[in-house]
Amino acid sequence: MASRLLWASRAASYLRISVAHRGFATVLKDLKYYDSHEWVKVEGNSATVGITDHAQDHLGDVVFVELPEVGAPVTQGEGFGAVESVKATSDVNSPVTGKVVEVNSSPYEQGWIIKVEMSDAGQLNNLMDADKYSKFCEEEDAKH
Amino acid sequence: MTIPQRQKLGRPLMKLIRLREWPILQQLHIEEQLLRTSSENWCIINDGTREPTIVMGVSGKPAELLEIKPVLHDQVPVIKRFTGGGTVIVDGGSIFVTFICNKDAVPDLQPYPRPIMSWSSLIYNEVFHGTGDFHLRENDYVFGNRKFGGNAQSITKGRWIHHTSFLWDYEIRNMAYLKLPSRAPEYRSARDHLEFICRMKDYISRSDFIDRTVRALGTHFSVESEELEAIQSGRSTKFSPLSRLLTAQEIESASCELESPKSLACFSSP
Numbered sequence: 001m002a003s004r005l006l007w008a009s010r011a012a013s014y015l016r017i018s019v020a021h022r023g024f025a026t027v028l029k030d031l032k033y034y035d036s037h038e039w040v041k042v043e044g045n046s047a048t049v050g051i052t053d054h055a056q057d058h059l060g061d062v063v064f065v066e067l068p069e070v071g072a073p074v075t076q077g078e079g080f081g082a083v084e085s086v087k088a089t090s091d092v093n094s095p096v097t098g099k100v101v102e103v104n105s106s107p108y109e110q111g112w113i114i115k116v117e118m119s120d121a122g123q124l125n126n127l128m129d130a131d132k133y134s135k136f137c138e139e140e141d142a143k144h
Numbered sequence: 145m146t147i148p149q150r151q152k153l154g155r156p157l158m159k160l161i162r163l164r165e166w167p168i169l170q171q172l173h174i175e176e177q178l179l180r181t182s183s184e185n186w187c188i189i190n191d192g193t194r195e196p197t198i199v200m201g202v203s204g205k206p207a208e209l210l211e212i213k214p215v216l217h218d219q220v221p222v223i224k225r226f227t228g229g230g231t232v233i234v235d236g237g238s239i240f241v242t243f244i245c246n247k248d249a250v251p252d253l254q255p256y257p258r259p260i261m262s263w264s265s266l267i268y269n270e271v272f273h274g275t276g277d278f279h280l281r282e283n284d285y286v287f288g289n290r291k292f293g294g295n296a297q298s299i300t301k302g303r304w305i306h307h308t309s310f311l312w313d314y315e316i317r318n319m320a321y322l323k324l325p326s327r328a329p330e331y332r333s334a335r336d337h338l339e340f341i342c343r344m345k346d347y348i349s350r351s352d353f354i355d356r357t358v359r360a361l362g363t364h365f366s367v368e369s370e371e372l373e374a375i376q377s378g379r380s381t382k383f384s385p386l387s388r389l390l391t392a393q394e395i396e397s398a399s400c401e402l403e404s405p406k407s408l409a410c411f412s413s414p
């Protein structure tokens with residue numbers, strides 16, 4: 001993936017990154033979740049994508065975000081960008097397939113990263129609802 | 145994805161590539177390719193790199209991290225690598241050790257930065273057992289409170305890489321190319337480079353360190369040597385690594401923008 005629009009220290013507030021470790025991660029009922037810890041809010045054919053609290057808790061302070069350009073294709077399960085926390089870059093994977101129609105250019109808005117015009121809404125069936133995702137996170141953490 | 149072979153003892157297979165004085169940019173290209181296109185576990189050990197080279201993390205800004213004028217004057221190569229983390233200057237005194245693993249290669253290891261970092265320290269605890277006061281301090285390998293190994297990672301959906309540049313030895317004059325970073329671990333306590341780092345050669349020989357590292361790996365993996373040629377011959381021509389050499393113009397432009405964003409001097413011909 002090629003780097004496009006980059007933020008540095010503002011990314012922390014933009015993605016609502018928590019500095020202190022929280023005892024639980026927020027899982028919202030009206031969202032769908034991917035197994036690499038991205039959330040998606042579906043409105044018609046539009047999907048808004050962000051990184052979950054669970055992922056952010058485990059990544060630590062995010063210091064840098066690498067994002068795609070508007071118009072770039074995204075594919076379910078494939079990386080479209082990356083976040084950097086201390087020492088590590090972590091791929092951000094798309095939970096849907098389609099085309100990027102908007103990239104969050106305001107660091108003070110809610111913590112979404114891209115909006116996608118979906119080309120295959122059927123793929124939403126591959127995603128988890130809030131309850132399944134909460135259980136998924138509990139099982140993942142229980143292994144550690 | 146092909147499931148890696150598992151030996152009868154239950155340890156996952158890890159392929160080992162041993163290099164000597166391989167150019168660091170080429171090493172980074174090989175690593176990135178193996179991370180992105182291989183399904184095997186790998187360890188790469190590169191014993192030194194010939195040319196002193198500055199290597200920045202993916203978000204590194206030259207103007208903030210480097211003393212630009214001497215870097216340009218002395219034509220020190222500057223690389224931006226694909227992993228996170230800070231800036232190092234590497235040369236023949238550096239030893240590089242890289243682990244590239246599938247996320248299920250280490251049982252119960254969560255593929256996140258801190259667990260991977262902790263796991264790596266278990267390997268090096270074995271390596272340095274009885275040698276110096278080794279531990280992982282924040283995200284650095286230290287003897288006492290002095291850093292001798294810097295780490296960086298990249299984590300994909302199913303795999304991760306953790307690579308380290310070890311200061312077996314270093315040239316004092318090379319440290320002058322690096323600024324004190326604004327983002328530094330707490331234990332650094334604003335010490336300058338020479339007060340903050342130490343040489344691994346004061347504790348262990350190069351060959352002992354490498355041998356012990358391979359042995360420590362063997363307690364966790366079934367290690368099998370691989371020749372670099374075997375990887376290079378199977379290289380995908382479609383893969384484009386992100387790690388790259390910055391041009392002098394890029395470094396100079398970054399410096400100009402920091403000092404004076406609208407300065408015409410930044411855009412004048414050399």
